[in-house]
Amino acid sequence: MNDAPIGIFDSGVGGLTVARAVLDLLPGESILYIGDTANSPYGPKPLATVRSLAMEVMDRLVDQGVKMLVIACNSASAAVLRDARERYTIGRGLPIVEVVLPAARRAVAATHSGRIGVIGTQATVDSRAYNDALAVVPGIEIFSQACPEFVEVVENGVTTGPKVLALAHEYLSSLREHEIDTLILGCTHYPLLAGVISYVMGDKVTLVSSADETARDVYRTLIAQNLQRDPAAGPPRHRFVSTGDNEVFQRLARRFLGPEVDQVEREVRIGLPVGDAS
Structure with a gap:
């Protein structure tokens, strides 16, 4: 075996x-x-x-x-x-x-403010899987955002450039407003966009890769x-x-x-x- x-x-x-x-x-x-x-x-x-x-x-x-x-x-x-x-x-x-529980555990360990963001597909966001995984931890606030077009651009081989940057600003603006300090990349395509996501979110936000x-x-x-x-x-x-x-x-x-x-x-x-x- x-x-x-x-x-x-x-x-x-x-x-x-x-x-x-x-x-x-x-x-x-x-x-x-x-x-x-x-x-x-x-x-x-x-x-x-x-x-x-x-x-x-x-x-x-x-x-x-x-x-x-x-x-x-x-x-x-x-x-x-x-x-x-x-x-x-x-x-x-x-x-x-x-992929959900390992990333949730790491996000809890990484956050200092308790304000954690999650980005993923619409199905992942709608399922509230990360909310459920983190619900048992006191003092944690979750802010979720579906980023459906991220998958498409990655599979087309486009991981940088004006289109990707514009998408990142569009999807991530609300998470920046919530002043999260930790962001879970809740889709296995998203590590290939870690550069642009980190650029838009800023150095003070820790990215957690579910992969x-x-x-x-x-x-x-x-x-x-x-x-x-x-x-x-x-x-x-x-x-x-x-x-x-x-x-x-x-x-x-x-x-x-x-x-x-x-x-x-x-x-x-x-x-x-x-x-x-x-």
Whole structure:
């Protein structure tokens, strides 16, 4: 079981920022990543639809023999975490790490004023997942802002320039007015916009990346449950699967993650056998 891959999924390529952070902390681990690009983006979809899609992808990962599941999607984490833990952790003994709680914990540790901002997709903001995660902490105020076009510009390869700067000013102006001192990047695409977000928010605002914090939780979970891969087992093996256009996915994946993405398999539809690598 220890030699099995870590199963990571997202609605598309954004979760590859989580995969990148996991590989940086755990370079000896193998990864099986599924990007449900045929149904991307999850953000505008109803929570019930996101829940159904996410459970189907996780079933696929479990059938492939992963040793843990990483929900590298804020929209899916908000929609499916309780059901996933019942089905896979309680039912199958597989640990699950998601992106909301790790980032919330880090934000609490970072804030001095107790005024925390959250940016994410409309689904993540509407779910109030971060509000719920932080509700147990006294003295914390949460200010949320949906930034739907951030995903589009990142996937188009535009992470700087006048358009991105204008979007950042538009989306972040209300958070500046609330004088937050900590901002959770509540979408795995957003770390690629950390430069412009930090520029607009100013040096006094600490950015918290859900991708980095999730990777730290993956590390802690593997150690705590004695699931780390034996270094003597040989080099790790990574697989990347897209439910949509694998060529587009591969091009974006190399931008998000790097040279580890040497090929991408295509799955025509969730639940069907994975096609030949191309």
